[in-house]
Amino acid sequence: MTIQQGSNDMSADAVDEIVIRDATEADRAVIRGLLHGSLRRNYDGDHVAQADRIVDAHLGGGKDPVGHFSKTQHVYVAEAGGEVVGVMNIAEKRQGTMKISPLIVNPDFRGSNGAGSALLAKSVEVAKARGVRQLYGTVAEPSSWIETFYLNRGWTCGSQSNSQYRPGVVEHAIYYNVDGDESEPVGEPLKFEEYSPSKYEELERFLISRMDVFVDGIDEDFVRALVAGHERRGSGEVESKYKEIYLGYDCDVLSSVVAFGPKKGGAVKLMPLSATSQRALQETLRFAQSWAEGRTHKLYTHQHVDPAVVTAFQSEMWTLEGLLPEAYSGNKVAAQWGWLPGETTHLGRNSDRLKAYTERFLTFVQQRGWDQLEEARSLAMAVGGEAGELLAELQWLSEPEVVELLGKDREFKTKLSFEAADILNYLIRFARYCDFDLIEAADKKLAVNIDRFPVEEVHGLKGKRYKADR
Secondary structure, eight states: OOOOTTTTTSTOOOOOOEEEEEGGGGGGGHHHHHHHHHHHTTTTTTTTHHHHHHHHHHTTSOOTTTOOTTTEEEEEEEEEEEEEEEEEEEEEETSSEEEEEEEEGGGGGGGOOOHHHEEEEEEHHHHHTTTTTEEEEEEEETOOOHHHHHTTTEEEEEEEETTTSSSOOEEEEEEEEEEHHHHHOSSOOEEEEEOOOOGHHHHHHHHHHHGGTTTOSSSSSHHHHHHHHHTTTTGGGGGGGEEEEEEEEEEEEEEEEEEEOOTTTEEEEEEEEEEESSSHHHHHHHHHHHHHHHTSSEEEEEEEEEEEHHHHHHHOOOOOEEETSSSSSSTTTTEEEEEEEOOOOOOTTTSSSHHHHHHHHHHHHHHTGGGGGGOHOOOOOHHHHHEEEEHHHHHHHHHHHHHHHHHHHHHHHHHHHHHHHHHHHHHHHHHHTTOOOOHHHHHHHHHHHHHHHHHHHHHTTOOHHHHHHO
């Protein structure tokens, strides 16, 4: 497979074609280097051994002698100008799925020539040829740009797991439904309108015929109570349990119903929320999200557990917040989904990234026995030393020069970020040695400063001017 890159993927002076081909024995060394160089930052294990295993399986006819669930394994490389710049291993599973593990592009070629896109397109091509229904893989949370790469190409983040491949590192499971584009024809968008009394019988038939899939007690009395709540919407009082009901139509056919119910605390529950298809559900979720802007800090709903329902919510960036066994019906499980306005990615949503990094970093220190050599004075001096190194990078530069360099010199920004990271690392070690929670201490100090520096007194003033005025 050869892909000629368009103007969006490469600069004017980067004209090499990307060639995707089967890996050979001659590629083993570069594949080892790609896996070791990339994976060691977020994954434990012997990545050179992993490279040898996948190459051996590929060269052995695609059979992995130790992977029971893998039917076949193949390794592909991306070439640019005769140089291998990327690698991808795909393992077809007996369950009709295919795992990408891993897909790596040389950092010098990321985002410039389309090698990653070409490899990913190859995985879809192979999956379709093999009759695979779903591609999947994992991405470590610190590599947020990689997950964005997948999300921008139609993949979905399905779950998060902490400390799966390395202590303190959150791993995201991602997937792509290979036949998703062909499973359901795409027509005109649903048209939503607010409920009116003339729609009562249509609403009643829709809810009674559909909601009993996981909710008991959906009958005429339920619909009458729902409509009565809609009629109280003008009160704006949460305790009146008012609703706002909207109906979504696909070519004059009722295809979804959503009711917004504000709750104490400001969140809004969508109940009922029902649609005739995955596409209709996704469009209804988008409508709900547009409704929520400026009105609430959170939407949530309870839904039955079904592949199409789960895919719809995950595709629209909702978070699975919990499972509720028999909450709405005996022997059935409901799932709570939540969405916060303004969120466009799953990255970092369920994890405290600083806490996760702290655990990971301290594990790194302890494994090397450095924690046994620490002293409070030495650690404090190290913080000062690293701060001095940060200052040294800026010492002879004017502020306009700094701003200019930050905008165009990637190496300069990297130097500053690494010096700042060294300061953070020594602060973490100092806090651990002195047995206090760094974030808790910062939070307490922030509370002190809120009282110490009232907004109305200090707004726009630098520290010395403020002190002089006091």
